[in-house]
Amino acid sequence: MRVLGVDPGLTRCGVGLIEGQLGTPLRLIAAGVIKTPADAEHSKRLLSIDEGLAEWIDTHRPDVIAVERVFADQNVLSVVGTAQAAGLAMVNAARRGIPVHTHTPTEVKAAITGSGRADKAQVSHMVVRILKLATAPKPADAADAVALAICHLWRGGANDRIAEALAKQQARRTP
Amino acid sequence: MRVLGVDPGLTRCGVGLIEGQLGTPLRLIAAGVIKTPADAEHSKRLLSIDEGLAEWIDTHRPDVIAVERVFADQNVLSVVGTAQAAGLAMVNAARRGIPVHTHTPTEVKAAITGSGRADKAQVSHMVVRILKLATAPKPADAADAVALAICHLWRGGANDRIAEALAKQQARRTP
Numbered sequence: 639m640r641v642l643g644v645d646p647g648l649t650r651c652g653v654g655l656i657e658g659q660l661g662t663p664l665r666l667i668a669a670g671v672i673k674t675p676a677d678a679e680h681s682k683r684l685l686s687i688d689e690g691l692a693e694w695i696d697t698h699r700p701d702v703i704a705v706e707r708v709f710a711d712q713n714v715l716s717v718v719g720t721a722q723a724a725g726l727a728m729v730n731a732a733r734r735g736i737p738v739h740t741h742t743p744t745e746v747k748a749a750i751t752g753s754g755r756a757d758k759a760q761v762s763h764m765v766v767r768i769l770k771l772a773t774a775p776k777p778a779d780a781a782d783a784v785a786l787a788i789c790h791l792w793r794g795g796a797n798d799r800i801a802e803a804l805a806k807q808q809a810r811r812t813p
Numbered sequence: 814m815r816v817l818g819v820d821p822g823l824t825r826c827g828v829g830l831i832e833g834q835l836g837t838p839l840r841l842i843a844a845g846v847i848k849t850p851a852d853a854e855h856s857k858r859l860l861s862i863d864e865g866l867a868e869w870i871d872t873h874r875p876d877v878i879a880v881e882r883v884f885a886d887q888n889v890l891s892v893v894g895t896a897q898a899a900g901l902a903m904v905n906a907a908r909r910g911i912p913v914h915t916h917t918p919t920e921v922k923a924a925i926t927g928s929g930r931a932d933k934a935q936v937s938h939m940v941v942r943i944l945k946l947a948t949a950p951k952p953a954d955a956a957d958a959v960a961l962a963i964c965h966l967w968r969g970g971a972n973d974r975i976a977e978a979l980a981k982q983q984a985r986r987t988p
Contacts, residue, residue: 681903681913688904710885710892717885721893722900728856729863729901738856 640667641794642700643787644691644727645779646708648719649676651687651727652779655698656769656787664768664791667698669775669784683719688726695730703731704790706782707740741789746782749789761785815842816969817875818962819866819902820954821883823894824851826862826902827954830873831944831962839943839966842873844950844959858894863901870905878906879965881957882915916964921957924964936960 639659645652651672658664672690674683695703705728708721724740731738741749748754750764762774762781768788775781814834820827826847833839847865849858870878880903883896899915906913919929925939937949937956943963950956 679907680915681907684900684904685907688908708893710890715885717892718883718896718899721896722903724893725859725897725900726904728897729859732854732856732860733863740855 639702639791640698640700641787641791642694642698642703643783643785643790644703644705644724645782645786646706646720646723646727647779648683648687648716648723649674650777650779651690651723652777652781652783653691653694654775654780654782654784654787655694655700656784656791658791660792663770664788666769666771666775666784669780671777671779680719684722684726687723688730691727691730695734695736700736702790702794703727703736703738704786704794705738705740706746706786707742709742739790739794741786741793745793746785746789749792750785758782814877814966815873815875816962816966817869817873817878818958818960818965819878819880819899820957820961821881821895821898821902822954823858823862823891823898824849825952825954826865826898827952827956827958828866828869829950829955829957829959829962830869830875831959831966833966835967838945839963841944841946841950841959844955846952846954855894859897859901862898863905866902866905870909870911875911877965877969878902878911878913879961879969880913880915881921881961882917884917914965914969916961916968920968921960921964924967925960933957 640657643654654669655667656664657667672687674686705724708724728738744754747756751760765785766774775784815832818829829844830842831839847862849861880899883899903913922931923929926935940960941949950959
């Protein structure tokens, strides 16, 4: 399964693609950022992000897209741009029939490090270990996107297993 | 000049198209809303808005698109969805090379009624008078989008005139 993680942002939108299954080693395919200049016109910045995301999706064809969940009360100054970038990731997924899921920063930290209050360095350290990398993906937004993809694969995989097991159980009970 | 006004929203995204020039009577071409069901998946709702806006733009080919400006501190509960809908209007404009401008609700009220604190009924009343309509465009989001388009045409037209006059003045001074 290929998961594209998207850490939405107007100035730097992190993207990270991993491949693997639950219970087997995960592999980093690619990570990077889509940057837009702060002095460009707002609609043109959004278009750059839209086009950048489309290119990542069409090049790497992920099976699922995981986007960091944006809260209205988080970092009030940038929430509009962040929400818009997240929205573009969702629309690009929906347009191609690719399922899209959101995870909160706390969920990502907890899934990767075991603690919802881990700092960026701890998350980055674990991303390196999990993917057996020489160094963490740079910049930080790319590493965050990769962490999000790992979180989704693990959570999604576990949820799918649980759903599957429950469905089987249900099937046995109702012959 | 054709102006498409967009009152962004996830549940109801208002759209209103007017035609005219500064100093001549304005004409309403069309107004409506793009609705998405509250129980649909978020990315699918955004895709519906994206496709709805694209259809409005491609059918009516506006010269400019005016979008209500979204503030981070306004109505915290819905700001993410509203910002995302506004972002989609901007990307659809930028993708087609159509200029896009934002106006705040206060600017719209002031332009239409002369008071930045006018209520919805006063704005609606003035929209009916300005466009010589029998009744106000329904629902309220459609009327808001039309008001936004009028505000843009008047403001933009005045700004263009000022810019043009200044450019001419400059040209006379530097022979």
